Amino acid sequence: MVAENSSEDPRVLLPTDHPDFQQQLRRVSRYKKALSVLSFTLLCLSVILAILLWKSLSGKDSRSKNTVPETINNKFVRNSSQGHVCLTPECILAASTLIESIDHSVDPCEDFYGFACNGWIEKHSIPRGQPQWSVTDQMTEDNLEILRSLLERPLDNIEGTHDTNQYDLIIQQGGISLPFEDFYWDSDKTNSLVSFMSTVVERTNGGQGDPKEIRRQVQEVVELERQLADIGMPEEEMMGKYLTLDEVDELVPSEHMVGSWKDFFGELAELFHKKTRKPSISFNGDTRIWVQYDYIVKLADIVRRPESIQFPSTVTPSKRSLWRNNILNNYLTWQAIQPYIGFLAKDYQKAEHKFMKAIYGIQGREERWRTCVKATNSAMGFAVAPLFIHQRFSQEGKDLAYDMIEEVKETFKRRLEKLDWLDPQTKTLVKEKISNIKTMMGYPDYIMDNKALDRAYESFKVKEHRFFQNQLRFNKFVVQKNLDLFQTKVDKDYWLLISPPTTVNAYYAYSRGQVIFPAGVLQPPLFTEKQPMALNFGHIGTLMGHELLHGFDDIGRLYGPSGHKRKWWPNRTTNAFNSKSRCFVKQYSQKIFSGWNVNGERTLSENIADNGGLISAYQAYQRWAQNFPLDPMGLLPGLSFTEEQLIFLGFARAHCSTTKEKATELRLRIGRHSPSHVRVNTAVKNLAEFAEAFNCPSKSALRLSPDKRCSVW
Ligand SMILES: [Zn+2]
Incomplete structure (x- = not known):
């Protein structure tokens, strides 16, 4: 998922009467569309392009103040201290x-x-x-x-504190399937999520596989998400700092991750630029990115710490690492496919709708x-x-x-x-x-x-x-657009x-x-x-x-x-x-x-x-x-x-x-x-x-x- 730094903060939304959960609903669906195939490899992190410095604006606006548009002045003539009654369609409406x-x-x-x-x-x-x-x-x-x-x-008839002043990459919290952290402590909500995920997995397996085993594995993923929800921070506490990719790799050693961050970003850039004539962005150990530091430290702890997982008694200590990697694998797979479920065949959509209904109380489906x-x-x-x-x-x-x-x-x-x-x-x-x-x-x-x-x-x-392929193409397009911005000068407009x-x-x-x-x-x-x-x-x-x-x-x-x-x-x-x-x-x-x-x-x-x-x-x-x-x-x-x-x-x-x-x-x-x-x-x-x-x-x-x-x- 590539977007800009906290600039898309949800609290900026209209002070009219949208309950926040509805905004979340829209955001969730927007994110679904925006999440690219690449998020597959992103471990519960959003990679975000950010503007790091906002240079002072000159504040000079050449247009004059208090000018009423000419069309208005021309149309109405003031005639008395009482004013006239406006009878335009807009006024009547x-x-x-x-x-x-x-x-x-x-x-x-x-x-x-x-x-x-x-x-x-x-x-x-x-x-x-x-x-x-x-x-x-x-x-x-x-x-x-x-x-x-x-x-x-x-x-056919249409006419036509950051100090770098450039776009940067950000790693910050994300990657949970329920819209709000505290939903993970509501068993009705987590059960709905488990049922939704199980249905999707069963359907994807073409009815193969033991439903009980699927449910058990899904529950492990939801439990992992609960731990991620637990370390999530409110916006105001989401502080961070610059680290080089080498430092990020040190913070979260690669044996606990899918690969090194350096390689990940390098491959990402190559993948996206091999079809374009533009030179690939180079990522090396010295490349600086912005990291939500406190969160990443806690995240590394969860990923690293086998004791955070409830292992069944049949899992011997020697198999624990493999077991844990399976959970991470399942989690990442789910994170990759979830945004696309709404674009799949009807029975997937139905499962998603049932889930949305349980979470938001929505009745009926849109045309x-x-x-x-x-x-x-x-x-x-x-x-x-x-x-x-x-x-x-x-x-x-x-x-x-x-x-x-x-x-x-x-x-x-x-x-x-x-x-x-x-x-x-x-x-x-x-x-x-x-x-x-x-x-x-x-x-x-x-x-x-x-x-x-x-x-x-x-x-x-x-x-x-x-339809579905176009969604994938769109998400690739967005990621590419944002990668193109990396390390370029911020465009204020x-x-x-x-x-x-x-x-x-x-x-x-x-x-x-x-x-x-x-x-x-x-x-x-x-x-x-x-x-x-x-x-x-x-x-x-x-x-x-x-x-x-x-x-x-x-x-x-x-x-x-x-x-x-x-x-x-x-x-x-x-x-x-x-x-x-x-x-x-x-x-x-x-x-x-x-x-x-x-x-x-x-x-x-x-x-x-x-x-x-x-x-x-x-x-x-x-x-x-x-x-x-x-x-x-x-x-x-x-x-x-x-x-x-x-x-x-x-x-x-x-x-x-x-x-x-x-x-x-x-x-x-x-x-x-x-x-x-x-x-x-x-x-x-x-x-x-x-x-x-x-x-x-x-x-x-x-x-x-x-x-x-x-x-x-
Ligand atoms: Zn507001």
């Missing part, structure tokens, strides 16, 4: 979606989420094959339908066309995107989204001035970091040039009627392959200091240049704030202005940050239903991002409105909300979702996001601006006295 969402029987000052979302929840049931449904799931569905119609039509559109988009997302962009995303939209995020950044910087817990020196560095954050908006420009696009996919040969432009999601990449807003998420109802800006700031502005704030949450703050993970805050400031954060931990640790609480510690990063993001977007709109006292788009028809109210409504509405109880339980147990109603209601009650916007009386649930409010940024 925006107004009607808001009207259908709102539940006027709920007092917004008591339960803002209920006020903003009950109507939506009532009208949307959870579709088959899904554990939950949200506004962004609906957008994903819409995009999929658009892609389907685009892909099915003839194509065939969905599988096809998703697979095409996943493999060739950047080639499919121009079709989508031509139809659904304009240059005006792209420019406007850029201007909005710049406004949010500027607002965040200004807010820093008022923070008394942040010392002046760190304040300057934080400002520098925010200026350095690179924004990727909509899509990378090269994809709109047919020739450049052809070059990008040149080595990916797709053959008709060869490089888009991660995992986020094609049609994705309905947004990301903050910790180590790259980069925010990504694919065109797929810059769509109605969340965003369009043809609806009032208060709504845009409420929907997508708060999401921009959220993603930017990840750069300053409890994990993001560890990365300095140039992307290095290092100590750059004095202790006093760190302590102040921690004590400010404690307020959130306490506030969010609330009971949801019998026996289930939100985990304030685990959800802290997201909560910091939600709170800081909301106020930054709110104030960014105020700054925007100073320059444009009357929104050129006018007022929404049929609604009498103030612009301030619209911002909060936009924020809440982006989180509307309906979730099965099992999914909520799972989120509370392992998720990094709090349930939607907690996210919305807690973030708004921390803001005096909210209580003011809705005229909340002093005893309202969502009007906290100043001493009870929490805030970090």
